[in-house]
Amino acid sequence: MDMKIVVLGAGAVGLTIAAKLSRVADVHAVARKRHADAVRERGLLMTGIWGEGAYRFSCSEDLPDAWLDADYYIITAKSTDTEAVCRQFAGAIRGREVVSLQNGIGNEEIIGRFTDRVIGGMIITGFEWRGDASVHVSVEAAPMKLGRFPSGMDDAVGRLADLIGEAGIRVEATGGIRSDLWSKTLYNCALNPLGAVTNVPYGALTDPHAWAIVTAIVREAYQVVEAEGVTLPWETAEAYLEYLRTTQLPATATHHSSMLQDLTLGRRTEIDFLNGAVADLGRRHGIDVPYNTCITELIHFREQL
Ligand SMILES: NC(=O)C1=CN([C@@H]2O[C@H](COP(=O)(O)OP(=O)(O)OC[C@H]3O[C@@H](n4cnc5c(N)ncnc54)[C@H](O)[C@@H]3O)[C@@H](O)[C@H]2O)C=CC1
Ligand SMILES: CC(C)(CO)C(=O)C(=O)O
Known part of the structure; x- marks a missing residue:
């Protein structure tokens, strides 16, 4: 029998993942009405580096009873909606395997209040809206990572990674997902808010003036990660900055920060799960975090305009 997955x-992320998984599993996606209607009418339209085509799968605004026995629930809402999604589907996800495939620090902890089976996910692939239920997959800097949160590996993680791999998505299972989540958060903290307030693609942030700010944000965040007891693949902030400049940035140089789109559309941004989380944790650990505090306040100011 096929595995049952609910997104x-x-x-942008969730419908595309649902589309790819629909080729190897039974999939239902809970989406907003206009996307759900479009998926039902003509499928999810995908273009870009994950392939082109129309993908049909079950999609609605609610969770039909037939999906209450899903093997995995994957949350792909913005971090600002994690708590509300968990509350809305609390009955379904209690005691179930629930995966966060979101940016930032704090989602897994929120989900952990609703189920004791939390899987952390890190994805560094670009998904851009091209219309209702129409997504362009633009860039990919590394394989997806999945791991039991806060740490460890088990069969449930391995089975999901195998399934996602079968669907044609590059993925790796890991025993240390917090390290991957923090690695991605460093990238988002460095680029998302600065790219949003300056309205430039990420590649432009290597300019020396912008890079000085990126450097300060990353140095503060690095101290916070160390104080949190998380080991990153790079020994120092300087080593990460070099990786960011020479590997991650070239792979996503043309990308515009989605935070800018959130601001333009008058939506709340995920800043409190990124630089805001770094600033909060920094204060708790007695670490000076002026750059992360400043950029967080700046984004909150812009959110209100
Ligand atoms: N778009 C991208 O390229 C990437 C995004 N991410 C992260 O992935 C997460 C999702 O990002 P996107 O897909 O871009 O956001 P999105 O805003 O396109 O998708 C989230 C969707 O969830 C819907 N939603 C929220 N609560 C709901 C509910 N109760 N019922 C039904 N629908 C609900 C929203 O209306 C929205 O359509 C974020 O944490 C983001 O930072 C990570 C890597 C890349
Ligand atoms: C889209 C991409 C790859 C680059 O910014 C990303 O992963 C993110 O913004 O979180």
Whole structure:
């Protein structure tokens, strides 16, 4: 029997993941009405580096009873909606395997209040809206990572990674997902808010003036990660900055920060799960975090304009 997967809060990331998984599993996506209607009418339209085509799968605004026995629930809402999604589907996800495939620090902890089976996910692939239920997959800097949260590996993680791999998505299972989540958060903290307030593609942030700010943000964040007891693949902030400049940035140089789009559309941004989380944790650990505090306040100011 095929595995049953439910994607909760399916937008650009979630609908695309649902589409790919629909080729190897039974999939239902919970999405907003206009996307759900479009998926039902003509499928999810995908273009870009993950292939082209129309993908049909079950999609609606709610969770039909037939999906209450899903093997995995994957949350792909913005971090600002994690708590609300968990509350709305609390009955379904209690005691179930729930995966966060979101940016930032704090989602897994929120989900952990609703189920004791939390899987952390890190994805560094670009998904851009091209219309209702129409997504362009633009860039990919590394394989997806999946791991039991806060740490460890087990069969449930391995089975999901195998399934996602079968669907044609590059993925690796890991025993240390917090390290991957923090690695991605460093990248987002460095680029997302600065790219949003300056309205430039990420590649432009290597300019020396912008890079000085990126450097300060990353140095503060690095101290916080160390204080949190998380080991990153790079020994120092300087080593990460070199990786960011020479490997991650070239792979996503043309990308515009999605935070800018959130600001333009008058939506709340994920800043409190990124630089805001770094600033909060920094204060708790007695670490000076002026750059992360400043950029967080700046984004909150812009959110209100
Ligand atoms: N778009 C991208 O390229 C990438 C995004 N991410 C992260 O992935 C997460 C999702 O990002 P996107 O897909 O871009 O966001 P999105 O805004 O396109 O998708 C989230 C969707 O969930 C819907 N939603 C929220 N609550 C819901 C509910 N209760 N019922 C039904 N639908 C609900 C929203 O209306 C929205 O359509 C974020 O944490 C983001 O930072 C990570 C890597 C790349
Ligand atoms: C889209 C991409 C690859 C680059 O910014 C990303 O992963 C993110 O913004 O979180």
